[in-house]
Amino acid sequence: MAEGNIDVVAIPMLSQGHIIPFMRLCELLSSRNLNVVFVTTPRNAERLRSEQADDSRVRLLEIPMPSVPGLPDGVESTERVPNRLENFFFQAMEEMQPSMREILVRLRPSSVIVDLWPIFLPDLATELNIYIVFFAVIGAYSQSLAYSLFISLPLLHNHGDLPKVVNLPGLPKAISMRDCDLLPPFREAVKGDPDSVKALFTAFRHYDQCNMVLVNTFYEMEAEMVDHLGSTFGKPVWSIGPLVPKNATSSSSGTAENPNSSFSDSECLKWLNSREPESVVYVNFGSQIALSAHQMQEVAAGLEASGQSFLWAVKKPNDPEDMDGASFISSLPVDLQAFIQRYSGAGYRADSRGLVVLGWVPQSQILGHPATGGHVSHCGWNSTLERIGQGVPILAWPFRHDHPCEAKLLVEELGVAEEIRREEKENGVFVVKREEVERAAKLIIKGEKGKEMRRRALQLKEGAERATRQGGSSFKNLDRLALLIRSKSN
Numbered sequence: 001m002a003e004g005n006i007d008v009v010a011i012p013m014l015s016q017g018h019i020i021p022f023m024r025l026c027e028l029l030s031s032r033n034l035n036v037v038f039v040t041t042p043r044n045a046e047r048l049r050s051e052q053a054d055d056s057r058v059r060l061l062e063i064p065m066p067s068v069p070g071l072p073d074g075v076e077s078t079e080r081v082p083n084r085l086e087n088f089f090f091q092a093m094e095e096m097q098p099s100m101r102e103i104l105v106r107l108r109p110s111s112v113i114v115d116l117w118p119i120f121l122p123d124l125a126t127e128l129n130i131y132i133v134f135f136a137v138i139g140a141y142s143q144s145l146a147y148s149l150f151i152s153l154p155l156l157h158n159h160g161d162l163p164k165v166v167n168l169p170g171l172p173k174a175i176s177m178r179d180c181d182l183l184p185p186f187r188e189a190v191k192g193d194p195d196s197v198k199a200l201f202t203a204f205r206h207y208d209q210c211n212m213v214l215v216n217t218f219y220e221m222e223a224e225m226v227d228h229l230g231s232t233f234g235k236p237v238w239s240i241g242p243l244v245p246k247n248a249t250s251s252s253s254g255t256a257e258n259p260n261s262s263f264s265d266s267e268c269l270k271w272l273n274s275r276e277p278e279s280v281v282y283v284n285f286g287s288q289i290a291l292s293a294h295q296m297q298e299v300a301a302g303l304e305a306s307g308q309s310f311l312w313a314v315k316k317p318n319d320p321e322d323m324d325g326a327s328f329i330s331s332l333p334v335d336l337q338a339f340i341q342r343y344s345g346a347g348y349r350a351d352s353r354g355l356v357v358l359g360w361v362p363q364s365q366i367l368g369h370p371a372t373g374g375h376v377s378h379c380g381w382n383s384t385l386e387r388i389g390q391g392v393p394i395l396a397w398p399f400r401h402d403h404p405c406e407a408k409l410l411v412e413e414l415g416v417a418e419e420i421r422r423e424e425k426e427n428g429v430f431v432v433k434r435e436e437v438e439r440a441a442k443l444i445i446k447g448e449k450g451k452e453m454r455r456r457a458l459q460l461k462e463g464a465e466r467a468t469r470q471g472g473s474s475f476k477n478l479d480r481l482a483l484l485i486r487s488k489s490n
Helices: 016-030 042-051 083-094 097-107 121-127 140-159 186-190 194-209 219-233 265-273 293-306 325-330 334-343 363-367 381-390 403-413 434-446 448-468 473-489
Strands: 008-011 036-040 059-062 111-114 131-136 165-168 175-178 212-215 237-239 280-283 309-314 354-358 372-377 394-396 417-419 423-426 429-431
Touching: 008 016, 008 097, 016 036, 016 042, 016 131, 016 381, 016 473, 036 042, 036 097, 042 059, 097 121, 111 121, 111 473, 121 131, 121 194, 131 194, 131 473, 140 165, 140 175, 140 186, 140 194, 140 219, 140 403, 175 403, 186 194, 212 219, 219 237, 219 448, 219 473, 237 473, 265 309, 265 354, 265 363, 280 293, 280 434, 293 309, 293 334, 293 429, 293 434, 325 334, 334 354, 363 372, 363 381, 372 381, 372 434, 372 448, 381 403, 381 448, 394 403, 394 434, 403 417, 417 434, 417 448, 434 448, 448 473
Parallel strands: 008 036, 008 111, 036 059, 111 131, 131 212, 212 237, 280 309, 280 372, 309 354, 372 394, 394 417
Antiparallel strands: 165 175, 423 429
16 A cells, blocks of 8 residues: 555544444445555554454554653553553643654645544644544444533533432433433543543634534434434434444454463353343443443342352453462452352362353353343443344443443433442442342343343344445444545545
8 A cells, every 4th residue: 555545544542441342344345445554553553454354454553652751651542541540641742742743744734533532633634634533433322421521511500509400401302311411521520520521621722623423323212312423413424333343352452262361262162052032131332441340249149149140251450460260269258259269269169150250251252142131331331232133132330431321322212221230338439239130130041021122123233234234324324424425635
């Protein structure tokens, strides 16, 4: 691929939840005969190359990860960044500006696909007269609610105490959020935290700077809010999803037999093969959410009391001083250690009712397995789209960012999820008690509501398949996008 003959450069945020849909979009544009360059750091590029098809025409271009005091060497993705070091990580992304400028000047693409971060990219692309496509990797419903909450901040600041219910303005219909839905960074923004307010301002500034917006959803599922975003920002907003990897794994991507796991993929699937159809509760909170020891105790006790089969992918907390699995287990309360040993360690048997996996699991294969009856999930958008693609109902347990908005969509609008009720403990920390875990596990496997959720989930699966087939809404929008980008190259 010659320099100066590039149709589009894609630059995602350094997070697997963003890199994965960006790469899928690039592959689809490349299949439509566009010359596509994907820019990321060396470790992320190495992972992508290990998963890339042999005939892929997407060019991976590496950019060094800047060294920032306080950020450990080798950290190139948010999945390895503990909360206390997040500011250093985002600072490192912003220090990529000289390298990014050199790349864009040298390649001279006609279009650039940008993400929320690095935040300097829209200004840089405008300066270089490059057409800007903003790819929003979360759904239209969540973006609409988040923007409504953002424009409500001045009124909420004047309110004083955090209100129990926030009525959201400027939406196509009446929607409200409870205080337990206001999780980081929204909770801090409502309280006036300047960093959280700045983060939201930065996100929505991209809408003003870009020429058009892409959303990882399909029109039939979120038509009202896709149209609302377009009318709100006065830009073309096109749904092009669901974009999910063909062979996705959870808690970061992994190989078929991943060394960073207490069970191989084949062992996980063998255990699932021994279970009855739609009988297993799959518990996984994605690549960035690690439960506290106390919350793990409540989940373990609830799963035990429910009597349902379960597969629980446990993630240890992010820490630059990587703790191995044995050290992590030994740091837990004794009763929790015993639970993990019973379903993962020395006490584990192939016919055990549960399986606890420390590390990565083959999520797409688990969600698509006939034994899987439901997923306890944080409601991250990538995982949500995977479940929709597999027709799996959800037990919604949001933690932060867009999660509460996605949960609201799944529970109240689409009817494919049951909310796991959270109780406020202190200082805005919400916990789920064991009795609630037990109730939810029984409902999704044995309850009539679980059956109705499964029926609706299968309908969504069919809708997603139609949207991405030739002639479907997302397929046609991708064709339109390829033609648009090609027209900018002429």
